[in-house]
Amino acid sequence: MLSMALSGLAAANGYRPDFDPSALKGPASGTQNEVLVLGSPHLSQLPPAFDAGKLQLLNERLAGWRPQAIAIEALSGTQCDFLRRYPDRYKDTIDTYCGNTAPAQAATGLDVPAATVQVEQLLAAWPASPAPSQRRRLAALFLAAGEPASAVVQWLRLPEAERVAGDGLDAALVERLHKLERKRDESYQIAVRLAARLGHERVYAVDDHTADSVTPDEKAYGDAIMKAWNNPANEQRKRADDKLRAQLGTADGVLALYRAYNAPGEGRVVFDSDFGAALNEPSPQRFGRRYVGYWETRNLRMASNIRAVLEAQPGMRMLVVVGAAHKGYLEGYLHQMHDVRIADTAPLLRPAD
Numbered sequence: 001m002l003s004m005a006l007s008g009l010a011a012a013n014g015y016r017p018d019f020d021p022s023a024l025k026g027p028a029s030g031t032q033n034e035v036l037v038l039g040s041p042h043l044s045q046l047p048p049a050f051d052a053g054k055l056q057l058l059n060e061r062l063a064g065w066r067p068q069a070i071a072i073e074a075l076s077g078t079q080c081d082f083l084r085r086y087p088d089r090y091k092d093t094i095d096t097y098c099g100n101t102a103p104a105q106a107a108t109g110l111d112v113p114a115a116t117v118q119v120e121q122l123l124a125a126w127p128a129s130p131a132p133s134q135r136r137r138l139a140a141l142f143l144a145a146g147e148p149a150s151a152v153v154q155w156l157r158l159p160e161a162e163r164v165a166g167d168g169l170d171a172a173l174v175e176r177l178h179k180l181e182r183k184r185d186e187s188y189q190i191a192v193r194l195a196a197r198l199g200h201e202r203v204y205a206v207d208d209h210t211a212d213s214v215t216p217d218e219k220a221y222g223d224a225i226m227k228a229w230n231n232p233a234n235e236q237r238k239r240a241d242d243k244l245r246a247q248l249g250t251a252d253g254v255l256a257l258y259r260a261y262n263a264p265g266e267g268r269v270v271f272d273s274d275f276g277a278a279l280n281e282p283s284p285q286r287f288g289r290r291y292v293g294y295w296e297t298r299n300l301r302m303a304s305n306i307r308a309v310l311e312a313q314p315g316m317r318m319l320v321v322v323g324a325a326h327k328g329y330l331e332g333y334l335h336q337m338h339d340v341r342i343a344d345t346a347p348l349l350r351p352a353d
Contacts, residue, residue, distance in 0.1 A: 021336045021337065021338055022335050022336045022337075024338055025338060025339075025341070026338050026339060027339070030314075030315060031314075031315035032315065032339065032341050033310045033314065033315065033316055033317075033318070033339050033340050033341065034316075034317045034318070034340075034341050034342075034343050035306065035310070035318050035319075035320060035334055035340055035341070035342055035343060036065060036067065036317075036318070036319050036320065036342075036343040036345060036348075037320045037322065037326075037327050037330050037331050037334075037342070037345070038062070038190075038258070038262065038319065038320065038321050038322070038327075038345060039258075039261045039262050039266070039322065039323070039324030039325075039326065039327030040186040040190065040258065040261065040321055040322065040323060040324060041186075041257065041261065041323075041324060042185075042186065042323055043184045043185055043186050043189060044184045044185055046184070046245065046248065047245065047248070050184075050248055051249075052184065052189045054248065054249070054250065054251050054253070054254045055189055055190060055251075055254060056251055057251035057252070057254065057255050057352065058190070058251075058254055058255055058258055058349075059190060059193060059194055059197075061255075061348040061349065062190070062194055062319060062348065063194055063197055063198060064348070065317070065319065065343075065348060066198070066317065067194075067198070067317050067318055067319035068200075068313075068316050068317045068318065069200070069204060069309055069313075069316055069317075069318045069319070070191045070194060070195045070200065070203045070204070070318070070319045070320075070321065071191075071203065071204040071205075071206045071305075071306055071309060071318060071319070071320045071321070072149055072186075072187040072191045072192075072203050072204070072205055072206070072207075072320075072321050072322075073186075073187065073206070073207045073302075073321065073322040073323055073326065074097075074149060074187055074205040074206075074207050075097045075098060075205055075207050075208070075209060076146065076147065076205040076206075076305075077101070077112045077115075077116060077145040077146020077147050077205075078112065078113070078116055078145075078146070079205075079208065079209070079210070080094065080097070080098035080099075080101075080112070080146050081111075081112040081113065081146065082210075083098060083209070083210070084098070088214070089212070089213055089214055090209070090212060092212075093209045093212045097207075097209060098146070099146065099148055101143070101144055101145075101146050103143075103172050103173060103176070104140060104143035104144035104173060105144055107140060107144075107168055107169070107170045107172075107173055108140050108141065108143075108144045108168045110141070110144045110145075111144070112144070112145055112146050114144075115141050115142075115144035115145035115146075116145040118141050118145075119138070119141045119142060119145050119147070122134075122137075122138055122141065123138075123201060123202070126201060132158055132159070132162035133166070133167045134167075135154045135155075135157060135158050135162075136154075136158070136162070136164075136166055136167035136168065136169050137167040137168050138154050138201075139151045139152075139154035139155050139168075139169060139173075139177065140167065140168030140169045140173060141168065142154065142202070143173055143176070143177075147202070147205060148176075148180055149180075149187050149188065149191070149192050149203050149205065150201075150202035150203055151177060151180070152177060152180050152181050152188060152192050152196075153192055153195045153196050153200060153201065153202055153203060154201070154202075155177045155181065156181065156192065156193065156196035157196050157199075163177075186321055187203070187321065190321050191203050191319070191321045194319070204305075204306075204309050206302050206305035206306050206309070206320070207298075207302060207305075207322075208298055208301035208302050208305060209298065210301065211293075211294050211297040211298050211301070212294070213294075217285070220283070220285065220287070221285075221287045221290075221291075224281055224283045224285075224287040224288060225278060225281070225287060225288065225291055227281070228277040228278045228280075228281040228288050229273070229274065229277060229278075231272075231273065231277045233269070233272040233273040233277070234273035234274070234277070236273075237269055237270075237273045240260070244256060244257040244260055245257070251352075252351070252352055255349060255351070255352065256351070258345075258349050259346075259349040259350075259351075261324040261327075262324075262327065262345040262346070262349060263346075264346075266324070266327070266328065267327065267328020267329070267331070267332070268328075270324070270325050270328060271328070274325065275291075275292050275295055278291050278292050279292050295329075296329070299326060299329040299330060299333060300333055302322075302326065302330060303329075303330055303333035303334050306318070306320060306330070306334060307334070307337055307340065310339070310340065314339065317343075
């Protein structure tokens with residue numbers, strides 16, 4: 001009891017740990033890991049008239065940064081395979097975030113784990129100039145492994161005349177690839193196209209929804225969070241967003257939106273309007289605190305997934321394309337790591353000359 005009392009007293013007195021990983025950066029020599037986190041609107045939520053071609057200027061700027069790996073806000077095939085083993089808890093998550101791999105399994109004869117193994121084996125021995133048949137085979141395997149964005153990277157790296165069925169891709173899978181390459185989603189219109197342009201073989205799905213759970217009183221939970229979101233900071237944020245979205249008819253307007261979403265101080269705006277308000281939500285069930293706990297856990301696991309990609313090839317320059325609300329949290333968490341430097345998006349998003 002005494003130790004608990006002393007612990008509580010220390011917390012009340014503002015105790016702070018004296019060990020700060022972010023202050024101990026390394027290595028002393030050699031190329032350092034660098035991560036650029038691009039906060040993006042979800043393109044699917046933009047007005048129907050939005051033309052993805054207006055992303056060209058943004059994509060040019062990102063290409064000039066020359067990332068060596070690109071990560072996206074998507075669930076990996078292996079995580080979806082895990083979630084499917086627990087449908088009582090994750091049914092809604094599966095329905096929302098996990099694509100159907102059955103058509104690709106039928107075409108290749110491989111389930112997600114088997115296809116994942118074959119993908120890794122192929123990439124480990126991947127030639128400098130693969131034949132079109134090899135790219136088609138790898139695209140089919142990525143689809144079977146539950147990695148559709150990486151499948152589209154392979155598809156776009158094929159000459160147009162070679163974007164045909166064969167080598168594991170049947171007509172249904174070819175049609176799916178055609179649809180995915182046009183999908184109104186930042187993972188496809190920014191990350192995938194950039195990966196193909198830069199000669200990458202894949203993108204990395206780093207989202208995580210293992211913290212999702214079934215809420216016994218879903219309506220009360222939703223009502224409490226919506227009430228917390230009804231605050232002046234959120235209203236101000238919406239007004240600013242409306243002005244930015246009114247300029248999306250030009251490439252400069254798109255760049256201005258991304259500049260605002262990635263500006264210094266935007267992380268605090270997100271907190272004040274959303275998670276900070278939820279943290280102080282007064283329901284006896286503490287719905288808001290549970291929501292914040294889910295959000296923090298999700299972002300911590302996303303940060304660890306990003307760190308795992310960097311671990312495989314130290315000295316990497318990595319672009320992470322995520323919904324704008326994630327940016328501040330991912331930068332904050334990744335900055336704590338000894339071998340990660342956060343790159344500033346401001347020079348890339350400056351107004352056009």
